[in-house]
Amino acid sequence: MDKEFDVLIKDKDGDVVVDKKLESEENGFIDVWLPRDEEFTVNIQQDGKAFEGELSTFKGDNTCITTMQLK
Numbered sequence: 001m002d003k004e005f006d007v008l009i010k011d012k013d014g015d016v017v018v019d020k021k022l023e024s025e026e027n028g029f030i031d032v033w034l035p036r037d038e039e040f041t042v043n044i045q046q047d048g049k050a051f052e053g054e055l056s057t058f059k060g061d062n063t064c065i066t067t068m069q070l071k
Contacts, residue, residue: 002023002024002025002026003023003024003028003046004021004022004023004024004046005021005022005023005024005030005044005045005046006021006044006045006046007019007020007021007022007030007032007042007043007044008042008043008044009032009034009040009041009042009043010040010041011035011038011039011040012038012039012040012041017034017035017040018032018034029066030044034057035057036057036058037057037058037059038056038057038058039054039055039056040054040055040056040057041053041054042054042055
């Protein structure tokens with residue numbers, strides 16, 4: 001796949017945690033590590049398509065999110 005994505009992730013206070021272009025792996029996934037026990041707003045853009053959603057990193061939360069699709 002090797003596509004480039006603009007990734008912006010902010011914590012619940014609005015502080016930027018990630019703001020960079022990331023390239024997808026061969027399997028199409030983007031790998032991002034986030035601090036534990038926090039909530040985030042995620043914005044991903046690529047070729048005029050965008051996704052925005054919430055995620056958290058508390059115990060029991062999913063460690064891999066595969067349902068995000070750019071619209």
